[in-house]
Amino acid sequence: MANWTKTAAIALAATSIAVAAPASATIFEYNMTNGDVLTIDTANGSGTWKGSSIDQSFTGDFSSFQGGPNPSFMGELTSLTGFRIIGGKQVTATNFNNGRFHPFKLKTKSGNRFNLWAWWGDPVVSGDYVRKIGSFKVIPPVDVPAPGALGLFGLALVALGFGRRRRKAAVA
Numbered sequence: 001m002a003n004w005t006k007t008a009a010i011a012l013a014a015t016s017i018a019v020a021a022p023a024s025a026t027i028f029e030y031n032m033t034n035g036d037v038l039t040i041d042t043a044n045g046s047g048t049w050k051g052s053s054i055d056q057s058f059t060g061d062f063s064s065f066q067g068g069p070n071p072s073f074m075g076e077l078t079s080l081t082g083f084r085i086i087g088g089k090q091v092t093a094t095n096f097n098n099g100r101f102h103p104f105k106l107k108t109k110s111g112n113r114f115n116l117w118a119w120w121g122d123p124v125v126s127g128d129y130v131r132k133i134g135s136f137k138v139i140p141p142v143d144v145p146a147p148g149a150l151g152l153f154g155l156a157l158v159a160l161g162f163g164r165r166r167r168k169a170a171v172a
Contacts, residue, residue: 027139028067030114032131038114040065045078047106049116054129056082056093056116060106069136074107080118086126093118 030038036051042062049056060077083090095102097119105117109130116129 026067028065028136029139030136031134032114033134034131036131038131040067049129051131053085054082054116056080056084058104058106067136067138069133070112071108074105077104077106080104080116084120084126084129086120091121091125093120094122094124095119097124 026042028040028042030040032038032051034051036049036054038047038049040047040062042065045062046057046059047062048058057079058077058081059079060075062075065071065073065075080093083092085091093104095104095118102117102119105115107115107117109115112133113130114133118128120126120129
């Protein structure tokens, strides 16, 4: 029985190490011609748009986003939080206007422009937020360990501990 426990623990540890291939996150950073900075993290499905008149965070499916100086993309956002300043006042995004639903989207437009597609204010005082890309860069991927693999490794250590405890109890 002790050999079986030891063999299982070794197999579990080997499996966890083999599966522990790190995931990688690609982050695109766009500097707009007005000084705004748009950041898109494709692995986490999140992003931010920060500038003198906007401070937004959002989530969505960016798995198909390819980046580059002239990206082609349209994706519906699952959340959009923060504010935009219009006429000296902070307003938030809304997706309802006169009873009509308007999903939040991030899309590109011709002429190297990004469009944060939303209605702003309640009542609505402005529409989409469109800015032209000045430059972009790709932030190098960061390796992040896969949480499932770490869990398997921890389980293997627990199994080794129980095997050792069982052997000591049998000797005593």
